[in-house]
Amino acid sequence: xxxxxxxxxxxxxxxxxxxxxxxxxxxxxxxxxxxxxxxxxxxxxxxxxxxxxxxxxxxxxxxxxxxxxxxxxxxxxxxxxxxxxxxxxxxxxxxxxxxxxxxxxxxxxxxxxxxxxxxxxxxxxxxxxxxxxxxxxxxxxxxxxxxxxxxxxxxxxxxxxxxxxxxxxxxxxxxxxxxxxxxxxxxxxxxxxxxxxxxxxxxxxxxxxxxxxxxxxxxxxxxxxxxxxxxxxxxxxxxxxxxxxxxxxxxxxxx
Numbered sequence: 193x194x195x196x197x198x199x200x201x202x203x204x205x206x207x208x209x210x211x212x213x214x215x216x217x218x219x220x221x222x223x224x225x226x227x228x229x230x231x232x233x234x235x236x237x238x239x240x241x242x243x244x245x246x247x248x249x250x251x252x253x254x255x256x257x258x259x260x261x262x263x264x265x266x267x268x269x270x271x272x273x274x275x276x277x278x279x280x281x282x283x284x285x286x287x288x289x290x291x292x293x294x295x296x297x298x299x300x301x302x303x304x305x306x307x308x309x310x311x312x313x314x315x316x317x318x319x320x321x322x323x324x325x326x327x328x329x330x331x332x333x334x335x336x337x338x339x340x341x342x343x344x345x346x347x348x349x350x351x352x353x354x355x356x357x358x359x360x361x362x363x364x365x366x367x368x369x370x371x372x373x374x375x376x377x378x379x380x381x382x383x384x385x386x387x388x389x390x391x392x393x394x395x396x397x398x399x400x401x402x403x404x405x406x407x408x409x410x411x412x413x414x415x416x417x418x419x420x421x422x423x424x425x426x427x428x429x430x431x432x433x434x435x436x437x438x439x440x441x442x443x444x445x446x447x
Contacts, residue, residue, distance in 0.1 A: 194224055194232040204241055211241075219258050220244060250281050339400040346399060358398060365390060369435070370428045379437035385445055388438040404443040411439035 201208045214220035215231065220241055222231040233241075240261060247257040350358075369387050377383050388407075395402035402410075414420045415436045424432040 194234050195238070196226075197222075197231045197233070200233045200238065200241065203238070204245060206245070214241075214244065217254065217258075219254055219261075246278065250285060339402075339406065342400040361394065365394070366427055370431070373428060373431065373434055379434045380441035384434070384438035385442040388435070388442040389446075391435075392439075392442070404446055407439055408443045411436045 195203070197208050197211050201211055211220070211231070215222065220237065223234040223237050224232040226232055243261055244257055247260060248254075252260070365387070372383055372387060392402050392404070392407045395407075414424060414432050421432040424435060
């Protein structure tokens with residue numbers, strides 16, 4: 193059984209020109225020719241081509257590939273030693289690929305929560321608040337939840353413009369909430385509940401499916417965790433308690 197250069201190129205997924213080049217440099221000369229003088233490759237040629245492509249995949253230059261295969265063909269290299277060498281090379285390649293995969297995974301992690309922004313862009317978006325300050329704690333507390341996974345998936349693709357738009361939207365919401373507080377409206381009133389619902393919908397739209405149950409848990413955290421309380425108190429004193437009451441009232445209204 194013999195094969196044409198076109199058939200071999202198809203088998204090996206290389207170009208005909210590559211096979212012609214291998215023949216010209218003596219790396220892979222076909223075992224026969226047709227009556228018309230065309231190259232014909234036999235099974236031994238295909239075996240040698242497989243070895244060539246193996247070493248090429250590992251980055252060996254053609255002259256070293258030729259030396260390795262010629263040593264094997266002339267008996268200067270033990271076939272078992274040749275296989276052991278291939279196994280060692282493959283193992284090293286696998287290790288290298290695993291290291292590369294780990295590096296890519298780290299890069300993917302770094303894209304979360306705005307890490308894809310430059311330091312200047314991060315400051316522009318978040319000010320002196322580091323969005324990754326509590327990232328490890330958040331992953332420990334909620335890392336196994338669907339909400340956490342969904343939030344990480346969405347925010348990983350956010351650009352600087354996305355974060356600036358989100359920041360503006362949140363600031364506008366905060367200004368309206370402060371104005372409502374200044375008006376003397378009750379925290380359990382319709383207007384306050386409507387703004388609490390708007391905040392919940394924003395979480396759903398930007399991060400994850402925030403149910404009323406989850407929203408009430410967040411509300412408890414706004415007053416129980418000093419870090420969250422301080423965030424809202426810096427906007428307006430009393431805001432944490434007011435928002436907490438509005439969220440609870442809204443949850444009851446929609447239960």
